[in-house]
Amino acid sequence: MHRLIQRGLMFGNLIEVASPVLVERYNRALKHLTGKTTNLTDFHIDISGYSPEIGDELDDHLYLNHGGCNRQFILLTTDQKSAPLLNIKFSTSRDILRHFIEENEPQLFALTARDAVAGELVNSVFSVSQPSNLMDIRKVTIEADTTEGTLRDAEKLGALADRFKQEEDGWFDDVLIADMITLAKRTGDVTRNPVTLKHMAFDQQDYWTAHFGGVYLFRGLAHPAVITAGDKAELGKLPIKYTFDFKDRNQIAKFLDYNDLAEPIVKARGVDGAAILRQKMDFIVVDAAQEAGVDLTGATRSDIRRLARNHAEQLPPEYHELRKMVDWAESDGKWPKITSDHPAYFYTLRATATDQRDLVNMLLAELAPKDIRQLFICHKEVFYRLYQGWSDTKKSFVADFLEREYQVDKAGAREALFGFDAPLEMPRVMRRASEDMISRVGPWGAVKSGR
Structure with missing residues (x-):
């Protein structure tokens, strides 16, 4: 590392x-x-x-x-x-x-x-x-x-001060006055300079946890679900209507669609969708080159794309489907019908502007792990874990790329990737939900939780 x-x-x-x-x-x-x-x-x-x-x-x-x-x-x-x-x-x-x-x-x-x-x-x-x-x-x-x-002493001193003011014989209570003086030496004058921290509580409706192999909980939605990166059977029976794992690509796609959580990148507002997809294609080439043992030390973007042209037939299906989508965006080509079963599907999406935006981008990054830039921005824990298994040549390329293209201008890189809804380094604090939606019935038919 x-x-x-x-x-x-x-x-x-x-x-x-x-x-x-x-x-x-x-x-x-x-x-x-x-x-x-x-x-x-x-x-x-x-x-x-x-x-x-x-x-x-x-x-x-x-x-x-x-x-x-x-x-x-x-x-x-x-x-x-x-x-x-x-x-x-x-x-x-x-x-x-x-x-x-x-x-x-x-x-x-x-x-x-x-x-x-x-x-x-x-x-x-x-x-x-x-x-x-x-x-x-x-x-x-x-x-x-x-x-x-x-803070504990300041609270005690405040209570003693109230007693001193309210009790008729407060001026004559030597013990009370002595206690106040003792506490005031540690806290200062809490009547003029109150030392308090706001009582803060945060609802946990939607979040990701590293426990049990990585689990996403979406509960503050009309159609709630749990999605796990591991085997859903290992989670057992959960008190929620639907539990999916990454093999349930169709169900996850429907979940995102029914809750209006994701949209095609090429149709998103405020970004150059074709440029983003081209960059994803480059990352897919880098991954394929690693598998083939190609040395990428010092490789530029031009080198990556020349490598793609020379070995197009050896590239994975994700690359070719993304190329078709770029052709649609740039050259009025035919709209490619990429189904959720296709390995390129989740590479084509980004989160919509909802309270769950950052959590959805985390999920999409893990579902499309060859996009190393989005993975690093949205899900560092998975990025660091996968990084350890990469070849030295890919590690070197990725580190150089992120330093050159992201580290020098994080805000600009996020705006270019996510538009006006650029995410924070980590997901935002969840807003308070108005009601518990877990009991709502979802739209996915006979999918059984934990089976």
Whole structure:
């Protein structure tokens, strides 16, 4: 993975922790949350305070995410809001943390000036030991305080101040006054400078989880479903009408269509659909070249397309169907009827502008994994996993391409790919759903859940 790290494509934008003061605060928070400490004097942390160096030291990369369910976090600075989230188990976690920091930035800035803030993303369940537990996750709340309990003490001081004002003999209650003075030494004047964090809760209707091989839950829709990258039979019976896996291509296509979640790229507003498809074709050529053992070191876009012309008969069917669609878009050719059974089908789609947009783009990226650019932008966890199995020549080409075509202008690359609905680095925090739609009957006929 060193190519990705050197180019800032992995572990990029992490926050460096090098000062003794910050290291000491981090250790206090780490001890508070986990009972462990680090001997490192400098390291890097993500938005949640997780450090890959400390993960190596402790031989536990889930030291802040035991069981992968209720993620704990350590905030040393509000600058962490721009950092990535590593070892993602739920697609909404980064957005929840970022939103929490942004909504409470002045308070967190004041708190982290003196101490670390430690907390937890508390799910509706405490364990995801079996697939059915995923269906019980409906809300995530945030619990946070400094390691010294500043917020807890501020709440106590506020209650004591109310007693002092309301009780007739408050002025003569020496114990009450002494308690107030003691707490005020730690919290400051909470009547003039209240120290509080907003109570924040987030609905978890639609999300992706890394558990059980990768599962997408779409519950806030008229036609809900669960889609798994693994074998749906291994999920067992779930309390939802339909469960699909990636072999159910027709059903997934209908699911996207019935819920109006995807559209053909060449018909999408605000993008050059033909240019996007041509780039996907190049990626398919690169994948085929890897399989054939062709050296792609230093290959340019012209080299890739010359390779495609010279070996067109050896390219996979995805390439040829995308070429037909490009001909339709650029040369008024015949509209190619690509069915969902065809391996090119999901390469032709992008998500529509719905609340589930980013989650759908994650799903499409995993269904069309040869498009390495969309996979990297929309689903880094799968990208990193697949990257490890590629040949050195493909790794080199992909790292060079992403550094050249994406890393230098992320916003521009996303706008070119997704138009005015360019996605964030990670899926957005889900909005509150107005009702539970799981009991609704879907349109897919006799497809049975988990069978």
